[in-house]
Amino acid sequence: MEITSLHDIVLNKSQNLQQQLYRQIVAKIITGELAPSMRLPSSRRLADELSISRNTVIKTIEQLCDEGYTTSLRGSGVYIHDKLNHQQLTRHRHKPAQVFALPKLSNKIAQLNSLKRDDNKNLPFSPGLTAIDQFPFAIWQQLLKHHASRKLLYGYNEIKGYLPLRQSLVNYLAHSRGVKCDAEQVIITQGVQHGINLCAQALLNPGDRVIVEEPGYISAKRVFESYQTEISTVQLAQQSIDVDQLNQPKYRDAKLLYSTPTHQYPMGGILSADQRLALLAWAAENKTWLLEDDYDSEFNFCQKPVAAIQGLSDTAPVIYLGSFSKTLFPSIRLGYLVVPKAVSQHFSYLKGVSCGESPLVEQAVLAEFIDEGHFTRHIRRMRKHYHEKWQHLQQQLKQLPNNCQTVAYSAGMHLVLKISGIDEHHLCQFLLNYGYAPSALSDYYYNSDKQTGLVLGFANTNGEQREHIVELINQYLKQQQS
Amino acid sequence: MEITSLHDIVLNKSQNLQQQLYRQIVAKIITGELAPSMRLPSSRRLADELSISRNTVIKTIEQLCDEGYTTSLRGSGVYIHDKLNHQQLTRHRHKPAQVFALPKLSNKIAQLNSLKRDDNKNLPFSPGLTAIDQFPFAIWQQLLKHHASRKLLYGYNEIKGYLPLRQSLVNYLAHSRGVKCDAEQVIITQGVQHGINLCAQALLNPGDRVIVEEPGYISAKRVFESYQTEISTVQLAQQSIDVDQLNQPKYRDAKLLYSTPTHQYPMGGILSADQRLALLAWAAENKTWLLEDDYDSEFNFCQKPVAAIQGLSDTAPVIYLGSFSKTLFPSIRLGYLVVPKAVSQHFSYLKGVSCGESPLVEQAVLAEFIDEGHFTRHIRRMRKHYHEKWQHLQQQLKQLPNNCQTVAYSAGMHLVLKISGIDEHHLCQFLLNYGYAPSALSDYYYNSDKQTGLVLGFANTNGEQREHIVELINQYLKQQQS
Numbered sequence: 001m002e003i004t005s006l007h008d009i010v011l012n013k014s015q016n017l018q019q020q021l022y023r024q025i026v027a028k029i030i031t032g033e034l035a036p037s038m039r040l041p042s043s044r045r046l047a048d049e050l051s052i053s054r055n056t057v058i059k060t061i062e063q064l065c066d067e068g069y070t071t072s073l074r075g076s077g078v079y080i081h082d083k084l085n086h087q088q089l090t091r092h093r094h095k096p097a098q099v100f101a102l103p104k105l106s107n108k109i110a111q112l113n114s115l116k117r118d119d120n121k122n123l124p125f126s127p128g129l130t131a132i133d134q135f136p137f138a139i140w141q142q143l144l145k146h147h148a149s150r151k152l153l154y155g156y157n158e159i160k161g162y163l164p165l166r167q168s169l170v171n172y173l174a175h176s177r178g179v180k181c182d183a184e185q186v187i188i189t190q191g192v193q194h195g196i197n198l199c200a201q202a203l204l205n206p207g208d209r210v211i212v213e214e215p216g217y218i219s220a221k222r223v224f225e226s227y228q229t230e231i232s233t234v235q236l237a238q239q240s241i242d243v244d245q246l247n248q249p250k251y252r253d254a255k256l257l258y259s260t261p262t263h264q265y266p267m268g269g270i271l272s273a274d275q276r277l278a279l280l281a282w283a284a285e286n287k288t289w290l291l292e293d294d295y296d297s298e299f300n301f302c303q304k305p306v307a308a309i310q311g312l313s314d315t316a317p318v319i320y321l322g323s324f325s326k327t328l329f330p331s332i333r334l335g336y337l338v339v340p341k342a343v344s345q346h347f348s349y350l351k352g353v354s355c356g357e358s359p360l361v362e363q364a365v366l367a368e369f370i371d372e373g374h375f376t377r378h379i380r381r382m383r384k385h386y387h388e389k390w391q392h393l394q395q396q397l398k399q400l401p402n403n404c405q406t407v408a409y410s411a412g413m414h415l416v417l418k419i420s421g422i423d424e425h426h427l428c429q430f431l432l433n434y435g436y437a438p439s440a441l442s443d444y445y446y447n448s449d450k451q452t453g454l455v456l457g458f459a460n461t462n463g464e465q466r467e468h469i470v471e472l473i474n475q476y477l478k479q480q481q482s
Numbered sequence: 483m484e485i486t487s488l489h490d491i492v493l494n495k496s497q498n499l500q501q502q503l504y505r506q507i508v509a510k511i512i513t514g515e516l517a518p519s520m521r522l523p524s525s526r527r528l529a530d531e532l533s534i535s536r537n538t539v540i541k542t543i544e545q546l547c548d549e550g551y552t553t554s555l556r557g558s559g560v561y562i563h564d565k566l567n568h569q570q571l572t573r574h575r576h577k578p579a580q581v582f583a584l585p586k587l588s589n590k591i592a593q594l595n596s597l598k599r600d601d602n603k604n605l606p607f608s609p610g611l612t613a614i615d616q617f618p619f620a621i622w623q624q625l626l627k628h629h630a631s632r633k634l635l636y637g638y639n640e641i642k643g644y645l646p647l648r649q650s651l652v653n654y655l656a657h658s659r660g661v662k663c664d665a666e667q668v669i670i671t672q673g674v675q676h677g678i679n680l681c682a683q684a685l686l687n688p689g690d691r692v693i694v695e696e697p698g699y700i701s702a703k704r705v706f707e708s709y710q711t712e713i714s715t716v717q718l719a720q721q722s723i724d725v726d727q728l729n730q731p732k733y734r735d736a737k738l739l740y741s742t743p744t745h746q747y748p749m750g751g752i753l754s755a756d757q758r759l760a761l762l763a764w765a766a767e768n769k770t771w772l773l774e775d776d777y778d779s780e781f782n783f784c785q786k787p788v789a790a791i792q793g794l795s796d797t798a799p800v801i802y803l804g805s806f807s808k809t810l811f812p813s814i815r816l817g818y819l820v821v822p823k824a825v826s827q828h829f830s831y832l833k834g835v836s837c838g839e840s841p842l843v844e845q846a847v848l849a850e851f852i853d854e855g856h857f858t859r860h861i862r863r864m865r866k867h868y869h870e871k872w873q874h875l876q877q878q879l880k881q882l883p884n885n886c887q888t889v890a891y892s893a894g895m896h897l898v899l900k901i902s903g904i905d906e907h908h909l910c911q912f913l914l915n916y917g918y919a920p921s922a923l924s925d926y927y928y929n930s931d932k933q934t935g936l937v938l939g940f941a942n943t944n945g946e947q948r949e950h951i952v953e954l955i956n957q958y959l960k961q962q963q964s
Contacts, residue, residue, distance in 0.1 A: 016657055023660065026794065029759075067788040068755035081756065102799050102824055103737065103769040109684045112831040121638035132636050141630050148623050154614050154811040156603035175498055178505065190672060194837035201708075202591045206688070222835045226683075255585065273550035273563070287585040306549045312508065317584050329636040331842035342584055349594040353704045355676040359841055360813035 002039045009050060017052050021060045029069055029080060040070065040078045108226050121330075123437035124465050127266065127414040127457035128326065134385055135329050139374055140365065147364040154360070159352040160344075161188025161336070162363035168370040169336055176376070177294060178307025179320055181338045187347050188358045189335040192295060192323035196223045198337065199256070199319055202350050203289050204229050208255040213241050215444035215451070217265045217293065220258050229255075233446045239269025239409045243278045246286075256289040262297035262306055266416050266444055266455050268409035270300065276309050280316055290318045296326040298379045299412035301387045310338060324366065326413060327379055334358065334366060386413060386459055389466070393458045396470040401477055404453075416441060417473075418453040422480065427454070430476050436469050484521045489531060499534050503542045511551055511562060522552065522560045590708050603812075605919035606947050609748070609896040609939035610808065616867055617811050621856055622847065629846040636842070641834040642826075643670025643818070644845035650852040651818055658858070659776060660789025661802055663820045669829050670840045671817040674777060674805035678705045680819065681738070681801055684832050685771050686711050690737040695723050697926035697933070699747045699775065702740050711737075715928045721751025721891045725760045728768075738771040744779035744788055748898050748926055748937050750891035752782065758791050762798055772800045778808040780861045781894035783869045792820060806848065808895060809861055816840065816848060868895060868941055871948070875940050878952040883959055886935075898923060899955075900935040904962065909936070912958050918951050 009024045011017055028034040040046070043061060047054040061078055064070040071081045120126055147153060160166065166186040173179035189195040196219075204210065206228040212221050214233035224231055232251060235242050241259050245251075261271035261279065271279065283290040292309050310320040323335035339347050369375050390411055397406050397417060407416040419427075424440040431438060441453035454473075458466060491506045493499055510516040522528070525543060529536040543560055546552040553563045602608055629635060642648065648668040655661035671677040678701075686692065688710040694703050696715035706713055714733060717724050723741050727733075743753035743761065753761065765772040774791050792802040805817035821829050851857050872893055879888050879899060889898040901909075906922040913920060923935035936955075940948065 019657060019660065022789070023662070023793065026789075063789075101769075102797075102822055103685070103771050105825065105828060106683065106685050106687050108687075109828050109832050112828070112835055129637065132633060135636060137631070137633065141627070144630050145623070145627060148626050149619070151614060151619065154617060154619075154813050155611065156812045175501060178501070180505070190840075191838045193835065197836040201588065203585070203588050205588050205590075219835065226832070226835055287583075289585050307504070307508075307545075311505065315584075330638045331636050331839065333839060333841040340584055343587065346587060346591050346594070350591050350708070353594055353675065353701065353708055354679040355837065356673045357813065357815060358672075359815045359844065362841065362844075 003034065003041060006041065006046060007049060011050060011052065017056045018060050018063070021050070021052075021056065022063055025060070025064060026069060034080050036080050036082050038080045039076075040080070042077065107228060112222060112226055120432070120437040123432075123435055124461045125431070125456050125458065125469060126437040126460075127439050127455050128330070129457050129460040130326060130329055130413065131382065131385060131389075131459045132329055133460075134382060136374060136378060140369065143365045143368050144361070147361050147368070150361075150364070153364055157357055157360050159357055160184075160348045161186065161358055162360060162367060165363045165367035165370075166336075168367045172370055172375065173308075173320075173322075173338065174311075177297070178311035179338055180311040180314065181320075182341075185338050185341055185344050187337040187339060187344070187351060188363060189323075189337060189351075190333050190355065190358065191325055191335040192293065192321060193219055193223070194355070195321045195323070195335050195337045196220050196258070196291070196293075198347060198350060198354070199289075199291055199321075200224060200227045200229075201354065202343070202347055203256055205255075209251075209253050211246075211251060211254045211257040211288075212446065213259060213264065214446055215266060215441070216258070216446070217260065217295075218444055220293070221446060224256075224258070231446065236264060236267060236269060239267040239407060240264040240271045240275075241279070243271070243275045243282065246279070246282050252286060254286065254288045256291055257283065258291045258293065260293045260295060261309055262294055263300050263412060264409075265293070265295060266410060266414060266441070267407055268300075268411055268416070270306055270409070273306065276306070276312065280309055280312055280318070283317055284313075288317065290316070291321060292318055293321045295321075295323060296412045298327055299383055299386055301383055301390070301411055315340065327375070327382075328366075332362065332366075334362060387411075389458050389461065390415060392463060393456065393461075393466045393470075396466055399470060400474060404473075404477075410455075413459040414455050414457045416453060416455055418451055419477075420452065422452055422477070424452045424454065427473070427476055431469065431472060434468070434472060436465070436472075438469075485516065485523060488523065488528060491532060493532060493534065499538050500542050500545070503532070503534075503538065504545055507542070507546060508551060516562050518562050518564050520562045521558075522562070524559065589710060594704060594708055602914070602919040605914075605917055606943045607913070607938050607940065607951060608919040608942075609921050609937050610812070611939050611942040612808060612811055612895065613864065613867060613871075613941045614811055615942075616864060618856060618860060622851065625847045625850050626843070629843050629850070632843075632846070635846055639839055639842050641839055642666075642830045643668065643840055644842060644849065647845045647849035647852075648818075650849045654852055654857065655790075655802075655804075655820065656793075659779070660793035661820055662793040662796065663802075664823075667820050667823055667826050669819040669821060669826070669833060670845060671805075671819060671833075672815050672837065672840065673807055673817040674775065674803060675701055675705070676837070677803045677805070677817050677819045678702050678740070678773070678775075680829060680832060680836070681771075681773055681803075682706060682709045682711075683836065684825070684829055685738055687737075691733075691735050693728075693733060693736045693739040693770075694928060695741060695746065696928055697748060697923070698740070698928070699742065699777075700926055702775070703928060706738075706740070713928065718746065718749060718751060721749040721889060722746040722753045722757075723751075723761070725753070725757045725764065728761070728764050734768060736768065736770045738773055739765065740773045740775065742775045742777060743791055744776050745782050745894060746891075747775070747777060748892060748896060748923070749889055750782075750893055750898070752788055752891070755788070758788070758794065762791055762794055762800070765799055766795075770799065772798070773803060774800055775803045777803075777805060778894045780809055781865055781868055783865055783872070783893055797822065809857070809864075810848075814844065814848075816844060868893075871940050871943065872897060874945060875938065875943075875948045875952075878948055881952060882956055886955075886959075892937075895941040896937050896939045898935060898937055900933055901955075901959075902934065904934055904959070906934045906936065909955070909958055913951065913954060916950070916954060918947070918954070920951075 043057040047057045072078045166183040209230045210224045310318045320338040324332050403420045405418045410416040439455040442450040525539040529539045554560045648665040690711045692706045692711045693714050792800045802820040806814050885902045887900045892898040921937040924932040
């Protein structure tokens with residue numbers, strides 16, 4: 001049977017014509033409008049009818065023949081291929097593409113709630129945003145230029161990460177954080193979120209109990225939720241985890257405890273030495289993995305950072321977690337885990353299977369940045385820089401009414417402002433209208449006794465903005481009262 | 483009680499003294515050798531005894547006091563802190579650090595077997611290694627220099643990936659692979675392994691059935707194993723997936739089918755048009771997700787690459803998977819998923835929770851590399867380059883005895899050589915002694931009718947090496963016969 005015309009094909013002349021023609025003919029084959037053994041119009045006729053070049057038609061038909069949709073018989077023309085599976089096609093035709101229902105997603109993904117909107121994360125007062133303008137770009141770019149010219153860095157490398165970077169980290173972490181490890185124990189990650197996810201994959205089965213701090217790092221909780229674990233919260237005492245509570249029977253079966261002992265997130269407390277020892281003893285006794293997130297302890301200026309729990313014992317069930325997003329810049333996407341020797345090969349397999357290697361040139365740049373002392377210098381400079389901003393913001397906040405109270409410990413890159421008796425999400429929305437994106441304090445709580453207020457990331461703000469936001473909060477609170 | 487001496491402290495003068503001294507004193511506190519209320523020797527005495535500067539001792543003691551391990555009473559000296567929790571310490575002491583047993587790992591991680599040794603992946607004939615020396619380094623470095631100077635690229639960005647890159651991919655994939663999507667459906671990954679892992683997380687529950695090709699991509703199977711799924715294999719017909727087999731009842735409950743229809747890995751077959759339609763119809767009917775891995779179809783030179791299955795229907799349950807490790811260079815660590823619109827937000831949440839954003843500067847470099855036509859030019863050049871290498875290797879392999887047979891379809895970056903009646907792992911070890919790292923063909927099989935032979939990655943080899951390896955194989959086979 002001859003196909004007399006393909007007049008209903010509509011082509012957009014500003015896009016690739018061959019691709020469009022190909023796709024529309026295949027669609028007609030799928031829906032059965034063009035059936036096996038039908039003959040296509042000649043290329044000349046098709047070109048005329050569609051007002052396109054004959055060459056485009058010929059190329060399209062060649063593609064259809066190459067792929068087996070059509071077959072060309074010398075001297076006779078081009079036919080829809082006989083071999084096309086009639087039965088399958090017919091079945092397909094009865095269920096037009098439009099009504100395909102997708103198969104189900106996993107239970108895991110169904111547990112995820114929406115994340116904070118991407119487009120607010122770069123706004124002033126968004127927690128976690130660094131003072132990007134203070135970064136030593138010139139040095140970084142020079143190192144990048146050098147390492148990008150090393151062809152060796154374009155091949156494969158170790159799954160755990162680039163050895164010189166892992167060695168730099170061993171030295172840096174030993175010196176500045178009291179972490180005791182060798183390079184074999186360091187696993188380079190794509191940031192703290194990836195590190196938590198690797199731990200969840202490596203350590204947790206569905207139904208396992210995980211303990212998180214209340215309030216705490218919300219994105220960590222999301223990871224644990226996605227692994228269908230049971231989540232229990234533990235309250236704070238003096239703005240850091242209340243270790244005494246852990247002796248309650250309900251925590252006994254916990255497989256993992258996620259904690260920020262050196263700078264509680266977001267409240268800022270530092271766990272004291274005796275409580276550190278108590279926490280370690282509890283974890284060892286209880287056979288609970290301790291996931292120690294040391295996310296920005298470098299910037300604590302209320303007190304010298306206390307050495308990490310990881311370094312207190314050679315064989316403690318501690319996994320130490322860090323990232324460069326807060327110390328360097330958010331888009332670097334490099335972090336690390338320090339895991340016990342006995343399980344480091346397991347973590348390496350898991351990383352290999354779940355995401356493969358980390359980008360190599362950036363790892364080499366970072367290694368030299370650390371080794372040459374730029375990293376330590378940058379941190380020292382930023383600690384001073386952030387401290388000044390923090391003091392200024394603290395000062396401003398004193399203008400606020402009595403129902404507002406700053407949490408003194410909270411420092412580093414954000415400041416927690418408790419505000420009683422308000423709808424803080426409404427306040428956040430009000431501030432967003434002015435381009436400011438602090439977080440709502442209650443969002444850091446999992447289920448109990450939520451406090452209201454704001455978490456104000458001040459690292460990437462200037463003096464005017466800090467004065468302005470305090471004015472705005474004042475104005476908002478007055479409006480609410482009246 | 484006064485501590486009379488700390489003479490058993492041993493310091494390595496070539497390392498940080500303060501850190502060592504701190505750690506050894508804390509260790510003595512943990513083990514109970516130094517108990518609460520004991521007084522430390524004076525800093526002068528300690529410095530003398532240990533032959534280190536008094537300043538180092540003072541700083542160490544300051545750190546211990548800061549962290550609450552010790553307390554300083556004016557005029558009286560420094561004491562181990564009373565507050566240290568006796569009970570916890572005692573419990574801790576009875577379980578010295580050395581005997582802590584680690585908590586268990588997850589069932590997931592226990593399923594992982596070892597991966598191929600990292601240090602062989604850059605050796606000639608290792609499958610998957612590109613011709614790194616052919617990469618247009620100068621262009622890439624120039625783009626990198628430009629984008630690394632854009633401060634905007636150091637902040638946060640979209641979880642799904644940098645929008646201009648996703649848009650570049652939409653255009654490239656439409657034009658070259660017939661993939662039909664918009665930028666919202668593209669999720670940037672850290673390579674193909676990460677893409678498969680995201681799919682497994684998003685689509686699979688433990689116990690779900692997953693179908694893989696036999697032989698097939700071994701690292702994909704490892705991901706599915708790690709999610710505790712049931713794996714079934716499907717055989718090949720004409721070196722690509724045998725779609726007819728899928729009508730067997732045992733495949734009916736499958737939740738996901740992982741396939742390489744456009745260039746079967748490792749055998750190289752191209753699934754014909756009718757079989758593509760049949761596969762799509764089967765997946766839609768059967769409510770099975772089709773994970774279409776289009777890993778290096780750009781380099782197929784036996785036949786023009788057939789358009790992707792993804793583009794055949796607007797609502798097919800297809801997830802399309804690609805990577806730049808094979809088309810650009812292994813260490814780039816960027817790949818992509820194209821997912822149905824209805825689930826793209828779910829994938830974005832999952833990516834946000836499981837690993838966060840992708841590196842931004844590299845994404846911007848890649849976007850411009852594609853938009854400016856460098857990518858297409860590079861692929862065109864490499865297709866020719868690899869074709870020449872493939873023809874040369876094919877020619878060489880003709881010298882081998884009759885039990886050796888090349889798989890004609892296998893092309894692109896590797897060539898499959900079937901060799902009957904040998905211990906191929908022994909042969910691989912023999913070749914490794916000469917610095918060559920082809921893979922054993924049987925390693926690509928999951929459980930049935932394993933064929934023996936070699937998978938020879940030829941992309942990063944030179945003519946001498948190709949001649950040499952064929953000589954070596956010949957020599958090995960002769961030795962085995964005699």
